[in-house]
Amino acid sequence: MPELAEVHFHASRWKQSEGEAFRLAWVSGEKRCCRDWDRDLGERLLGEAKLISGYTHGKRMLFAFSGGAFVEIHLGMTGSLSVEQPDYKRGRHDHLVLQGKSSILVFRDPRLFGKAALHATCDGELPAWWMELPPQPHEREFTRGRFDELLARRKGSVVKALLLRQDAFPGVGNWMADEILWRTRVRPDRRVASLNETERASLYQETRYVCREALRTIGVDYRNPPESWLFRHRWKAGGICPKTGEVLQRTTVGGRTSCWSAGWQR
């Protein structure tokens, strides 16, 4: 499920164990989701390390441990983070297990599209590549000016494909892009260059709104966004557009299944 807010929610689970010390109990070294896990570094840095803090950026997470170790997690399509009790038994899709005194941190991912990587910095400061990630849509730094530049750089793109670019709209995934476009009343297959000023202004506002509101609902406790959102209707077969009462469309745009309302979006 994991887009911006879901990622934030999963990270908050592990963050509840901040201050506790962990040792590396298991890593699925041969699995593709762990191909960036440095085993030697793991031995050295996570022998017994305290979880200092956790950060999210878009769909990425970074957990800082004492000793200058950083565990990077991407949940892919089906990944999850959990905190398990002492009677925990490792499941076949559990790829990273960090054992603490009272809790066990687990990264699970059946489809292996996610990623668990281990990094280190000598001074314990956050890695430079993390600090240099672009602003997220809900942040103050994501200005209308930046948004206009992103659009100007990708005039020829299909607007939905642009929204899905993680270097431009970090955290926005398939359902969020559809939600934003539906609120903007713009069809997902429109070209960026075809958007007029009213539509661009609305796209900016709705992008920020959907990201912020998703963080306030899903991001906090996985509670559903409001009933008025497309989110609540899009998954059902024969789902109805809350605006028009008509059946929602499903078409492939930018290689992804898109849900939209023909009578509502232009």
Place this chain on the structure above:
DNA sequence: GAGCCTGTTCGGGC
């Protein structure tokens, strides 16, 4: 058994 899928990356074609 077939089809579908909330993500990313890569190769081919224009």
Place this chain on the structure above:
DNA sequence: GGCCCGAACAGGCT
């Protein structure tokens, strides 16, 4: 180089 598309990755669910 820009951009698009399709495939590949792999498993669970309908």
